[in-house]
Amino acid sequence: MTEEVSKVDKVVEIPMTVEIPVGPQHPAVHEPILIKVYAEGEYVVKAEAYTGYNHRGIEKLAEKKSFYQDIFLCGRVCGICNAVHADCYVRALEHILDKEPPPRAKYLRTLAMELERLHSHMLVLAVTAEIVGFDTLFMHMMRDRELIMKAKEIVTGNRVLADYIMVGGVRRDLNSEKIDKLKKILTKVEPRIRYYWRVFEEDVTLNKRLVDVGRLTPVQVTSHGLLGPVARASGVATDSRYHDAYDAYAEVPFRIVTRKEGDCWARSLVRFEEMQVSLEICRYILNHLPEGEAVPDERRLPRRFPEGEAFTTVEAPRGELTYYVMSKGGVNPYRVKIRTPSYNNIINTVPFYVGHTIADVPTILASYDPCISCMERVTVIDLRRGTRKKVSMRDLARG
Amino acid sequence: MSSDPLEIPDVLKPIENLLKGVTIMKPGRVVALLEPSDVVKAYAALKARYGEVGLYFSTLVATDLKDEGKIRIDYYVNVLEKNQYVVLRTHVPRDDPRIESLLKEAPAALPGECEAYDLLGVVFEGNPHLRRAFFVPEEVAEKGVFPLRKDAGV
Numbered sequence: 001m002t003e004e005v006s007k008v009d010k011v012v013e014i015p016m017t018v019e020i021p022v023g024p025q026h027p028a029v030h031e032p033i034l035i036k037v038y039a040e041g042e043y044v045v046k047a048e049a050y051t052g053y054n055h056r057g058i059e060k061l062a063e064k065k066s067f068y069q070d071i072f073l074c075g076r077v078c079g080i081c082n083a084v085h086a087d088c089y090v091r092a093l094e095h096i097l098d099k100e101p102p103p104r105a106k107y108l109r110t111l112a113m114e115l116e117r118l119h120s121h122m123l124v125l126a127v128t129a130e131i132v133g134f135d136t137l138f139m140h141m142m143r144d145r146e147l148i149m150k151a152k153e154i155v156t157g158n159r160v161l162a163d164y165i166m167v168g169g170v171r172r173d174l175n176s177e178k179i180d181k182l183k184k185i186l187t188k189v190e191p192r193i194r195y196y197w198r199v200f201e202e203d204v205t206l207n208k209r210l211v212d213v214g215r216l217t218p219v220q221v222t223s224h225g226l227l228g229p230v231a232r233a234s235g236v237a238t239d240s241r242y243h244d245a246y247d248a249y250a251e252v253p254f255r256i257v258t259r260k261e262g263d264c265w266a267r268s269l270v271r272f273e274e275m276q277v278s279l280e281i282c283r284y285i286l287n288h289l290p291e292g293e294a295v296p297d298e299r300r301l302p303r304r305f306p307e308g309e310a311f312t313t314v315e316a317p318r319g320e321l322t323y324y325v326m327s328k329g330g331v332n333p334y335r336v337k338i339r340t341p342s343y344n345n346i347i348n349t350v351p352f353y354v355g356h357t358i359a360d361v362p363t364i365l366a367s368y369d370p371c372i373s374c375m376e377r378v379t380v381i382d383l384r385r386g387t388r389k390k391v392s393m394r395d396l397a398r399g
Numbered sequence: 400m401s402s403d404p405l406e407i408p409d410v411l412k413p414i415e416n417l418l419k420g421v422t423i424m425k426p427g428r429v430v431a432l433l434e435p436s437d438v439v440k441a442y443a444a445l446k447a448r449y450g451e452v453g454l455y456f457s458t459l460v461a462t463d464l465k466d467e468g469k470i471r472i473d474y475y476v477n478v479l480e481k482n483q484y485v486v487l488r489t490h491v492p493r494d495d496p497r498i499e500s501l502l503k504e505a506p507a508a509l510p511g512e513c514e515a516y517d518l519l520g521v522v523f524e525g526n527p528h529l530r531r532a533f534f535v536p537e538e539v540a541e542k543g544v545f546p547l548r549k550d551a552g553v
Contacts, residue, residue, distance in 0.1 A: 057535075059518075060546055060553055095425040222455040222479075225507025236452060236479075243482055244426075310425040311475065311484065322475065324460045339458035339511075347510045 035350065035365070039358050047353040049346070062336035067093055067305055068167070070333065074323075075163055077338060080120050083112045083156070084316040085323075086165040089336075091246060092325040093167050095310035097302065103248075103290040105169035110248040111285045112155050112164050113314070114278040118189075119148040120317035121229075121271040121278075124369040125196065128268060131366045132209040137199060144192040151185045154178050168296035179286050186286075190279055197272040200265075210265035214364035216352060217262060224348040227341045228319020230368055233270045234262035240315035254281050264367035271369075304331055318342055318369050346370050410481045413448035414441040428475075430486040435498045438474060438489050442504050445476060445485070453480040456501070459511030461519045463493070465549040470496045470521055474508075491521065500526035518547040 038046035058077060062070045074089040075082040087109055094101065101109075126141035149159040156162035157172055164171055174182075200206055216226065221234045231238050239256045241249040257273040259266040309326040319341030326335040345368045353361055407415055408429050417440060420432035433441055445454060457475040464471050467490075474487040491498050500523035501508040512523040517533040517540070531540035539546060539553075546553040 057546065057553070218452045222452045223506055225456050225505070236455075238455070238477070238479060243477070243484075308425065311428050311486070312426070313484075320457065320477075322458050324458075324473070326462065335460075335462045337458070337460040337462075343510055344507060348507055 035353075035361075037353060037358065037361055042357045042359075044353045044356050044358065044361065047350045049350045059336050059338060062333060064332065066303075066331045067327075067333055068301075070336065071166065072163060074336075074338070075161060078340070079160060080123065081116055081316045081318070081321075082160075083109075083116050083162045083164055084314045084321055085338075086163070087113060087247070088312050088314040088321055088323040089325065090165050090167055091314075092310040092312040092323050093305070095312065096305055096308040096325065096327050097167070099168055101169045101296075102292050102294060104173075104292045104294040105296075106247040107252075107285050107289050108155070108170045108174065108294055109165055110252060111282055112152065112162060112170075113247075114281045114285075115148055115152045115155060116162075117278050117317045118275055118282075119145050119152065120369075121275050122148065122193075124317075124366065125200070125268055125271055128210075128264075128363070128366045129206070131362050132206060134203075134205065137196070141196055144189060144196075147185050147189045147192075151182055154181055154185075166296065166298065167301055169294050171295060173294045174289065179289070183283070183286055186279055186282055193272065193275050193279070197269075197276075200268050200272060207265065209363055210268060210367070211261075211263060213264045213360050214267075214352065214356065214367055215261070215263045216349075220352065221262075225344045226319075226348060227344055228315070228317070228369075229267050229270045229274065230319065230345050230349075232256065232258045233266035235260045238320070240313040240320045244313050246312070246314065248285065252281050252284050264363055267367045267369075305329065305333075316341055319345060342368075342370050408483075410478055410483045410485055413444045417441050417444070424486060428484040428486050430473075430488050433487055433489045435472075435489045435491050438472075438487055439499050439501055439504055441487055442474065442476065442501060445478065446504060449478055449480050454478045456505040456507040457484075459508060459515060461515040461521055461547075463519060463548045464490070465493070468493045470519060472498060472515070472521065474501065496521040497524060498522075499524050502526050518545060520545040520548070 036048045036050065037044050058073060062073055065073060071086055071090055075086040077085045122141055122145040126138045126145065129141065130138035152162065153159040155172070155174065156164035216230070216234045218234050218236050220226070221231045221236045227238065235258055237256050237258050240246070241254065242256055254277050257270050257277060259270055305327045307327055307329045309324070311322065311324045313320050313322045321341055322339045324335065324337040325333050328334040349368055353364060356364060407418065407421055410429055411418065411421065411431055414431060417433055417437040418431055419434060422430045422432070424430050431441065455477055457477050460473040460475065462471045469490040470493050471488065471490050476485045476487065478485055489498070496519070498521065500512060502512065502525065509528060512526050513528055513533045515521045516523060516529045517531060517535055523529060535546055544551050544553065
């Protein structure tokens with residue numbers, strides 16, 4: 001790569017400081033990642049990723065805390081998809097304990113995780129609209145996303161950090177009144193999602209910015225370990241809900257959404273269709289919630305764990321999230337390894353910026369769904385003139 | 400820790416000749432025990448059998464087994480065709496943890512290898528991107544501390 005750069009006589013280095021709130025240790029909650037993009041004229045000729053600006057050491061901390069305290073620690077890895085983190089970790093503990101949660105709890109866990117997928121997908125699609133300069137769409141989508149946040153609050157008790165899942169079940173049950181409220185919210189939000197879906201399919205501006213941008217082939221996806229909607233938009237049918245059939249996914253009907261195009265547009269449309277599937281899953285759960293207990297008696301849970309190890313996966317909104325938990329007996333885990341989907345999707349996609357224009361870089365990054373909330377500081381360094389200029393991510397995206 | 404040795408499952412047939420043992424990790428993951436020098440060969444054989452889009456490298460988990468004087472390295476591979484997770488498991492000595500990099504076969508191993516080097520000090524030979532402070536703070540890296548080692552004192 002260095003040789004390629006040296007052949008170019010005028011190079012503008014554009015280091016972008018990006019804070020990406022996903023993941024345990026790297027692209028995680030309000031943690032910055034630096035993606036240096038070298039451009040020749042408008043086109044990217046080289047890209048590099050720098051990580052570790054805010055390493056939180058969660059895996060080390062998890063070894064010091066008890067198995068049960070770690071449920072809350074894992075829930076705080078990511079603010080957006082905290083229920084899936086807790087679910088994945090708790091299922092690993094349940095495997096070590098040989099404990100099976102009751103059917104009602106499995107359905108409620110699935111409901112909470114699907115609501116999370118809905119609001120997470122709405123967030124990234126709204127951000128995609130904002131990045132390409134469609135602020136009105138961003139605001140409308142974020143307004144309607146609040147309905148889902150309300151639904152999550154009804155189910156879990158909190159609109160953001162749920163702390164809902166516990167070993168052997170969940171912390172709160174649903175009654176008929178809450179189920180009716182949830183059904184009303186789903187009825188209200190569905191036409192809004194369909195409307196936004198149509199906007200993404202038909203709007204000329206969005207199509208110009210998203211179609212044929214950041215195209216990934218199926219081989220690039222599997223060789224670089226890309227996951228979730230990014231993989232499915234390139235025709236790779238990978239979905240942990242199908243592979244592992246955890247919680248209620250063995251019983252709840254759903255389909256894996258794939259597309260062939262592999263570009264930013266396809267990644268957006270996969271997310272829209274997945275929202276439709278999530279709505280169907282939520283409705284099915286609310287109509288077929290099994291009878292019985294869902295909330296276990298915490299006092300009867302064993303304090304000490306037997307020796308054992310488990311590797312669990314969940315399909316988080318951004319793709320497959322994995323937890324490895326190892327116990328040597330006692331009250332603390334010996335090893336907890338967390339691999340978030342953004343870890344693969346952001347670091348491993350860095351080579352694929354090459355050949356695109358600078359203005360496409362934020363659009364492509366947004367289409368990988370790195371939970372962008374703070375990527376507003378970009379410094380453009382003009383090496384020829386020796387000047388530095390701070391540019392917002394939005395201005396950069398507008399070219 | 401693991402269940403009794405098993406018959407070789409179908410998914411591991413392509414690497415049958417490299418196996419030192421097979422166990423199962425909950426829930427239903429097939430664990431293939433390998434020599435450190437055979438890991439890259441095993442991954443290449445799986446890729447040759449299932450095709451480039453028939454599997455993907457999911458994650459790398461390195462664990463410090465201080466009492467045994469070893470560092471265990473697990474490579475998690477999702478074989479899509481068989482809908483089966485395969486774990487390629489190997490051990491390297493703790494005082495000189497070295498193993499061939501998987502990058503040439505699986506570019507997806509990049510962050511996992513960089514992280515295992517930064518946090519546990521495992522050297523992946525042939526990976527040009529290894530550097531300290533990939534994740535850990537620079538002051539920790541400068542002291543030569545590998546935080547996920549059990550005697551790191553972190």
